[in-house]
Amino acid sequence: MKLTSLIFKRPKKRDNKQNPSKQESQVFKEVFDTIDDNTSFFKQAFSGSDDLKINTLNVRTISGILVFLETMADKEKIQKDILKPIMESDNTQVGDLLKSTFQRSTNLYQAQQELLNGTCILILDGNKKYYMLDVALSKDRPVQEPNNEQVIQGSHEGFVENLMTNLHLIRKAIKTPNLKLEHLNVGDQIQSKLSLVYREDLANKELIKEFKQRIDGVSIDYIPSFGYLQELIEDSTWSPFPQILYTERVDRVVGHLNEGRVAVFIEGNPSCLLIPITFFAFFHSPDDYNSRWIIGSFVRSLRFLSIVIAVNLPAVYIAVIGFHFEVLPDELVLPVISSIRNIPFPPLIEALVMELTIELIREAGVRLPSRIGQTIGIVGGLVIGDAVVRAGLISNTMIVVVAITAVAAYSIPTSAMSDAVRFLRFILMLLASTFGFVGIAFGTMLILSHLCRLESFGTPYFTPWAPFHLKDLKDTFIRLPIWKFNTRPYDSKSTNPDRQSLARGWKFNGKRQK
Amino acid sequence: MEKDKNKVTHKQLVFMIIQAQIGVGILSLPHDVALVAKQDGWISTLIAGAISQVIILIIWGLCMRFPSFSLYQILPHLLGKVIGKFLTLSYSLYFMVTGSLVLARYSDIIDKWILPRTPNWITMVLILITCIYIVSAGLTSIARFYVLVSPILFLLLVLISYSMKDANFLYILPIGSHNISTILKGSKEAAFSMLGFELFLFIHPFVQSSGKNKLKSFTTANIFVTVFYTFMVFASLVYFETNADIALTPEPLLYMIKAYSFQVLERTDLFFLSLWLIIVATSIANWLFLSAWGLASLGRKKKYTAFLPLVAGFNLVLALVPDQEKDFENFNQFLGPTHYIFIVIIPFVLLLLSIILSKKEEVNKV
Numbered sequence: 001m002k003l004t005s006l007i008f009k010r011p012k013k014r015d016n017k018q019n020p021s022k023q024e025s026q027v028f029k030e031v032f033d034t035i036d037d038n039t040s041f042f043k044q045a046f047s048g049s050d051d052l053k054i055n056t057l058n059v060r061t062i063s064g065i066l067v068f069l070e071t072m073a074d075k076e077k078i079q080k081d082i083l084k085p086i087m088e089s090d091n092t093q094v095g096d097l098l099k100s101t102f103q104r105s106t107n108l109y110q111a112q113q114e115l116l117n118g119t120c121i122l123i124l125d126g127n128k129k130y131y132m133l134d135v136a137l138s139k140d141r142p143v144q145e146p147n148n149e150q151v152i153q154g155s156h157e158g159f160v161e162n163l164m165t166n167l168h169l170i171r172k173a174i175k176t177p178n179l180k181l182e183h184l185n186v187g188d189q190i191q192s193k194l195s196l197v198y199r200e201d202l203a204n205k206e207l208i209k210e211f212k213q214r215i216d217g218v219s220i221d222y223i224p225s226f227g228y229l230q231e232l233i234e235d236s237t238w239s240p241f242p243q244i245l246y247t248e249r250v251d252r253v254v255g256h257l258n259e260g261r262v263a264v265f266i267e268g269n270p271s272c273l274l275i276p277i278t279f280f281a282f283f284h285s286p287d288d289y290n291s292r293w294i295i296g297s298f299v300r301s302l303r304f305l306s307i308v309i310a311v312n313l314p315a316v317y318i319a320v321i322g323f324h325f326e327v328l329p330d331e332l333v334l335p336v337i338s339s340i341r342n343i344p345f346p347p348l349i350e351a352l353v354m355e356l357t358i359e360l361i362r363e364a365g366v367r368l369p370s371r372i373g374q375t376i377g378i379v380g381g382l383v384i385g386d387a388v389v390r391a392g393l394i395s396n397t398m399i400v401v402v403a404i405t406a407v408a409a410y411s412i413p414t415s416a417m418s419d420a421v422r423f424l425r426f427i428l429m430l431l432a433s434t435f436g437f438v439g440i441a442f443g444t445m446l447i448l449s450h451l452c453r454l455e456s457f458g459t460p461y462f463t464p465w466a467p468f469h470l471k472d473l474k475d476t477f478i479r480l481p482i483w484k485f486n487t488r489p490y491d492s493k494s495t496n497p498d499r500q501s502l503a504r505g506w507k508f509n510g511k512r513q514k
Numbered sequence: 515m516e517k518d519k520n521k522v523t524h525k526q527l528v529f530m531i532i533q534a535q536i537g538v539g540i541l542s543l544p545h546d547v548a549l550v551a552k553q554d555g556w557i558s559t560l561i562a563g564a565i566s567q568v569i570i571l572i573i574w575g576l577c578m579r580f581p582s583f584s585l586y587q588i589l590p591h592l593l594g595k596v597i598g599k600f601l602t603l604s605y606s607l608y609f610m611v612t613g614s615l616v617l618a619r620y621s622d623i624i625d626k627w628i629l630p631r632t633p634n635w636i637t638m639v640l641i642l643i644t645c646i647y648i649v650s651a652g653l654t655s656i657a658r659f660y661v662l663v664s665p666i667l668f669l670l671l672v673l674i675s676y677s678m679k680d681a682n683f684l685y686i687l688p689i690g691s692h693n694i695s696t697i698l699k700g701s702k703e704a705a706f707s708m709l710g711f712e713l714f715l716f717i718h719p720f721v722q723s724s725g726k727n728k729l730k731s732f733t734t735a736n737i738f739v740t741v742f743y744t745f746m747v748f749a750s751l752v753y754f755e756t757n758a759d760i761a762l763t764p765e766p767l768l769y770m771i772k773a774y775s776f777q778v779l780e781r782t783d784l785f786f787l788s789l790w791l792i793i794v795a796t797s798i799a800n801w802l803f804l805s806a807w808g809l810a811s812l813g814r815k816k817k818y819t820a821f822l823p824l825v826a827g828f829n830l831v832l833a834l835v836p837d838q839e840k841d842f843e844n845f846n847q848f849l850g851p852t853h854y855i856f857i858v859i860i861p862f863v864l865l866l867l868s869i870i871l872s873k874k875e876e877v878n879k880v
Contacts, residue, residue: 323628323629324628324781324784326780326781326784327779327780327781327784327785328780329775329776329777329778329779329780330780332778435629435632435637435640436628436629437628437784437785437787437788438624438628438629438637438640438788438791439640440788441788441789441791441792442640442641442644442791442795445644445648445663445791445792445795446644446647448659448662448663449644449647449648449651449655449659450647452651452655452658452659452662453651453652453655453658460658462658462662465662466658466659466661466662467523467526467657467658467661468525468661468662
C-alpha cells in the first residue's frame with residue numbers, strides 16, 4: 001500500500017520558491033576593498049577546505065592574492081601562464097598583460113563558481129575588479145572506440161568524459177557556422193552543465209523549445225549521469241522501450257545531427273543523448289552505411305528478424321509444446337517428442353530456468369574482469385548447458401531455442417533496446433504458457449499498441465510504420481543506396497527536408513540538371 | 515506539441531473504417547450468405563456493398579452539414595437537449611450490445627477452435643483488457659495501430675488464395691439462378707458483416723481533410739471491404755459444394771485452410787485464427803470506444819477513458835448470457851431491426867431534419 005502510494009502519488013505543484021543555494025548564486029557580491037576581507041570571504045565560502053590555496057603575490061608594485069583550488073587547477077599552468085608573464089613584464093606592461101590574457105569581473109560569487117571549474121583568481125590590492133584565467137587540470141581518457149558500440153569499418157572515435165573534448169569532436173566533424181551550441185545548467189544544489197547541439201538550419205525550433213521547457217521544469221539536487229536526465233525528460237517512463245537514444249559514437253551523432261535531430265551532452269558523461277528518436281533508429285549501426293547497400297540492407301533486416309525471434313521464439317515454442325502440438329508436421333513430431341518425453345517440468349519452467357540462467361551468466365560476466373568473465377562464460381554456457389541436458393532436467397530442443405533467442409537478443413546494436421526486448425520475452429512466455437497462440441497474439445497486440453502510443457518529443461515512436469510513411473522506409477528495415485536519400489526523414493521534423501538533388505549527377509552528363 | 519493530439523489523416527481514416535468493418539463476421543459470412551443465396555452469395559455480397567455505399571452517402575451528407583460536430587454533438591443540437599441526450603444514451607447502449615455480440619461470437623470461436631478447455635470469460639477478459647489499452651490512448655494512437663495491423667488482411671488474403679488451387683469454379687454455376695428477392699435476402703445477411711462504417715459519424719471532425727477527400731477515403735474503405743468479403747465468399751463457394759458442404763461448415767474459411775500443411779507447419783488455421791484475433795480486437799475496440807465516448811458526452815466529463823472499464827464490464831456480462839447457437843440467433847434477430855434504426859433511419863431523419871429546419875453548423879471562418 002505504501003509502495004503504491006509512493007509510486008502513484010502525484011507530486012505537489014511546484015512552488016516558485018527556488019532552492020536557497022540556487023538563489024544565493026544569483027546574488028551579486030562586490031569585491032572587498034582590502035585583501036584581508038577578500039581572503040576571509042573565500043575561506044568562508046569553501047569552509048576552510050584544505051585544497052583552497054591563497055597565495056600572496058608581491059612583485060614590484062603589484063601586490064595581491066592568487067586564489068585557486070589545488071585539486072582543480074594545474075600548478076604548471078599557473079606558473080607558466082600567470083606568474084611567469086607577470087614576473088617578466090615591467091610595470092607599464094602589466095596592465096596590458098592583465099587586460100589581454102585575463103577575464104575581468106567584479107562579482108565574488110561568480111569567482112566562487114569559477115574556482116570550482118578550475119579557474120585561478122587574481123585580486124589586486126585596492127582594485128574593485130578581479131582577474132581570472134582558466135588553468136583547469138585535465139586528466140582525460142584518450143579518444144578511443146567505445147567498447148559497447150564497435151564497428152568493423154569506419155571511424156573509431158568515441159566520446160570521453162570531458163564536455164569540451166566531445167564538442168570539439170562534433171565541431172571538427174561538422175564544419176559549418178550553422179552548427180549551434182547552447183549551454184544549459186540543471187541541478188538545484190550542484191549544477192551540471194548540459195550542451196545542446198544542433199544545426200540551426202535543420203533542427204525543429206519547436207522541439208528545442210520543448211526540450212528547454214522540460215529542462216526548466218526539472219528540479220533535482222544534481223544529475224549524476226545521463227540516465228537521470230533521460231528519465232527526467234523522456235515522454236513516458238512507464239515503458240520498457242528507451243525513448244532517447246544514447247550513443248558514444250561520434251559518427252552516429254554526426255549522422256543524426258545532419259538529419260535535423262538534436263544532441264545533448266552532459267559534462268562528465270561519454271554518452272550523448274539524441275532526440276527525437278524512433279524505434280527503428282536503435283537498430284541502425286554506422287556499419288550499415290559503410291558496407292555495400294545490398295549487404296547493409298540484408299544485415300539490417302536480419303536485425304529486425306532477430307527482434308522477432310528474441311521476443312517470440314521461446315513463447316511460440318512453449319505454446320506449441322503446451323497447447324498446439326498439432327502444428328508440427330509429422331516428421332518433426334518424433335524428434336521433439338523424444339527430446340521432451342522424460343523431462344519432469346512443464347515447458348514454461350524449463351524455459352524460465354534456462355532464460356534466467358543466461359541472464360545470470362550475462363550479469364555475472366558484465367561486472368567481472370574479462371579473464372574471469374571468460375571462465376564464467378565457459379562454466380555457465382557449456383558446462384551448465386551440457387550437464388542440465390544429461391541430467392534430464394531440460395530438453396535438448398529447449399536449449400536450442402534458448403540459445404538462438406540469446407544470440408538474437410544480443411545482435412541488436414543498442415544495449416538499451418536489447419534489454420527491453422529481453423524483458424518483454426518473459427511476459428510473452430507467461431502469456432503463451434497460459435493461453436497458447438491466443439496469448440501470444442494478445443501480447444504482441446499490446447506491445448504494438450504500446451509502441452503506437454509512445455512519442456519521443458512529439459515524434460511518433462513507431463514511425464515510419466505507424467503513422468506510415470512510405471518514403472522513410474528507405475532507411476529503416478533496409479538501406480537503399482545513398483543516392484536515394486534525397487529527403488531527410490520525416491520523424492526528425494527537420495525544417496529543411498531536402499538533402500541532395502542529384503547525388504550521382506555525373507551519370508547524367510549534365511543532361512538532367514535540377 | 516499538443517495541437518496534433520486527436521487528429522487523423524484521411525489515409526488513416528481509410529484503414530480505421532476498414533478495421534471497423536471487418537471483424538468477427540469474416541469467418542461465418544460465407545456460411546451465412548450461402549445458406550440463403552446459395553451459389554449466388556457473391557452477388558449478394560456485392561449488392562450489400564452497394565447498399566452500404568448508399569448509407570455511406572447519407573451519413574456523409576449529414577456529416578458535411580456539421581463539419582466539426584460528431585454525432586453525439588449533432589443529436590442535442592438538432593433535437594434539443596432531452597431527446598438528444600436520450601438518443602446519445604441509446605446509441606451508447608446499442609454499441610454496447612453490438613460489442614457484446616461480437617465478443618460472444620469471438621469467444622465462441624476461440625472455444626471451438628483453439629482453447630476448448632479455457633473458460634470463455636477468461637478469453638473475453640483478455641481481449642477486453644487489450645482493447646481498453648488500445649482505445650485509452652486517444653484517437654491518433656488508435657488510428658496508428660489500425661494502420662499498423664492492416665497488412666494482416668493481406669496475409670489472410672494470401673492464405674485464402676493459396677487454397678484456390680483446389681477450387682472447382684463450376685460450383686458457382688449457374689450464375690443468377692435464384693430470383694432477386696433471394697439474393698437480396700442474402701445481401702441482408704452480408705450487410706450485417708459490413709457494419710462498422712458508422713464510425714465515420716463520430717470521428718469525422720477529427721479528420722484533417724476536405725469533405726471530398728473524406729468521402730473518397732470512406733468510399734475506398736467500403737470498396738475494399740466489399741471486394742475483400744466478396745472474394746472470401748467467392749473463394750468458399752468455389753471450394754465447397756454449395757448445397758451440401760457449406761451448410762455443414764459454420765466457419766468455411768477455417769475448414770478451407772485447415773486442409774493445407776506446409777513443410778514446417780501443419781494446422782495453418784491456428785495461425786489464421788491468431789491473425790484473425792487482431793482483426794476482431796480492432797472491431798471490439800471500436801464498439802468500446804464509441805460506447806464509452808457516448809457515455810462521456812452525456813455528462814460534463816470530457817474524458818471517455820474513465821468509462822472504458824464500465825463499458826467493458828457491461829460487455830463481459832452481456833456476452834456471457836448467450837450460451838448456444840440458438841441464443842446467437844435470437845440475439846441477432848433482436849439486433850436486426852436496431853441496426854436499421856441506428857445506422858440508417860436516425861442519420862437519414864437527422865439529415866432531413868437539418869435540411870427542413872435549415873439548421874447547419876455556422877462555420878466561423880477565423
